[in-house]
Amino acid sequence: MAIELKMPALSPTMEEGTLAKWLVKEGDTVSSGDILAEIETDKATMEFETVDEGVVSKILVPEGTDGVTVGTPIALIGGEGEEAAPAPAKPAEPAPAPKAEAAAPAPTAPAPVETPAAPAQPAAPPKADGDRVKASPLARKLAQAQGIDLSTLQGSGPGGRIVRADLGKAAGGAAATQQQPQAAAPAPVAAPAAAAPAQPFSTDIPHETVKLSNMRKTIARRLSEAKREIPHIYLTVDVRLDALLKLRSELNAGLAGRKIKLSVNDLLIKALAVALEAVPECNVSFTPDQLIMYKRSDISVAVSIPGGLITPIVTDAAAKSVSKISQEITELAGRAKEGKLQPHEYQGGTASLSNMGMFGIKQFDAVINPPQAMILAVGAGEKRPWVDGDELTVATVMSITGSFDHRAIDGADGARLMKTLKELIESPLGLIA
Structure with a gap:
């Protein structure tokens, strides 16, 4: 009997994906562990391998198909020499009932007594665990x-x-139910008019159209939800970088033999993780009925890749050396750009860091990445006038902005986190202690 291969859930939140490419064809023999197809999720293109053995008797979903729901049959595998499962037979037409020779006239029934209709029984709820x-x-x-x-x-x-x-x-279904007349029901309150469907875009300007990838659709949906549902509060501080740059130069000289070169971003990841442990009120996630307070700092780092953005995670960054963080983020960013990250490597995290200083951006406000409750936006370091005591000097200064979910983090706690970050960056020896 043919075995149905179904669209797999390649991540905990995946509900649909694109069947990007079949790596087998009908008639091919496959064994457990063979790669059958490449499936594009909202973050990466991942390989789908079979756990069954047999012959690919039928491919049900062609490659390139978008929006394939998890659990949808995509192919059939049969035993050796087994043919593809035939299409289900069409049910036979029922035979017509024989005509009666002489139908007796039906007696006239008395008019029924009108009785109130019994209330409709509610539909059975879906099965649940407990x-x-x-x-x-x-x-x-x-x-x-x-x-x-x-x-x-x-x-x-x-x-x-x-x-x-x-x-x-x-x-x-709810809309259809509301359209049914209700006996003796109070007049309904007028509801706001439904939004008109979006009109097809047209333009006379020379252009080309690019199909939205699953990643771009997900980015659009999640950012819209975050800005609509999360009350953002933004806190910015200017930080003097000279001591951090000096420490980085000295560390790189000592790590040259190991072929490790630290970036400012590596040190900032460490600083954010240490600051979150010092101010645990900011290392949280908000849910409608509870606040999740994390016991370690897993930092999601924004990485630009073709077609979008992904956030690989440095787990327990506060407990790792800066050199270890540098090696991990280099390796994670490389695999992210190749679309080879596993879901656990980019899903989760307790806070995020986005750095656009390399593009010369002085300061910006980043959008929170739910279910996290904060993200740090890092601008460029630049020479600026700086007052040191009573003296006016020139220093390398960087602006950093924390975006906080005000449902979960009070302004005072966010301010304490930014103050702690500033102190760690301006006196950076604490990062390597």
């Missing part, structure tokens, strides 16, 4: 925003899991 409804994190978030009760939905994902598509069906 009392917890099975739903993806995105579906839970959208359901909360739209006021949809997940316990009333039937999931179409793997194992009956509720996914985003089920919420659209629920919204449509």
Whole structure:
């Protein structure tokens, strides 16, 4: 009997992906561990390997197909010499009922007595683990925003899991229900008019169109949600860099034999991690009913790659040497640009760092990367007038801005974190102690 291969969930939050390329064809024999296809998720293109053995009898989803939902059958594998599963037979037409020779006239029934209709029974809720409804994190978030009760939905994902598509069906069903007349119901409150569908874009300017990748779609959705739902508060400090640059020069001289070259960014990753441990009130995540307080600092570092942005994570950065951080981020950034990061290497993190100083950007406000509650935006170091005591001097100064989720982090705690960062950068020996 043919085995169905289904679209895999290559990350905890993946609900759909693009079947970018098949690496086998119908008739090929495959064994457990063979790579069958390349699947594009919202962050990377990953390889899909089989755990079954047999012959690829049918490819159900052609390569290049977008929006393939997790759990959708994409191919069939049969045993050696087994043919592809035939299409299900069309059900036979039912035979017509024989005509009666002489139908007797039906007696006239008395008019029924009108009785009140019994209330409709509610639909059975989807199966759940214990009392917890099975739903993806995105579906839970959208359901909360739209006021949809997940316990009333039937999931179409793997194992009956509720996914985003089920919420659209629920919204449509609710709209249809509201259109049914209700006896003796109070007049409904006028709802705001639905937004008009977006009109196709047209222009006379010479141009070309580029299809949006899954990554770009995800970036657009997550940034829109973050700016819409998270109340950002921005705190900026100017930091003198001269001591940090001097320490970096001395460390690089000592590490030359090991072929390690530290960047300012490596030292800032370490500084942010140490500052978060000193001010744990900022090393948190916000949820509707609780605050998650982390016991270590995992720093997500923004890396620009073709088609978008990805944030590989330096785990437990406060406990690592600066040279170790430098080696890790070099290796992670290299694999990120090749699309070879594993989900655990870019999903998670407790805070983020984005550095645009190499482009000459003096100062900017970064958008928080949920579910994190803060991100540090780093500008360029430049020569500026600086007052040292009562003397006016020239110093290398950098502006850094912290973006904080004001639901989770008070302004005073964010200010303490920025003050601690400034002290660590201007007296950097504490970073290597």
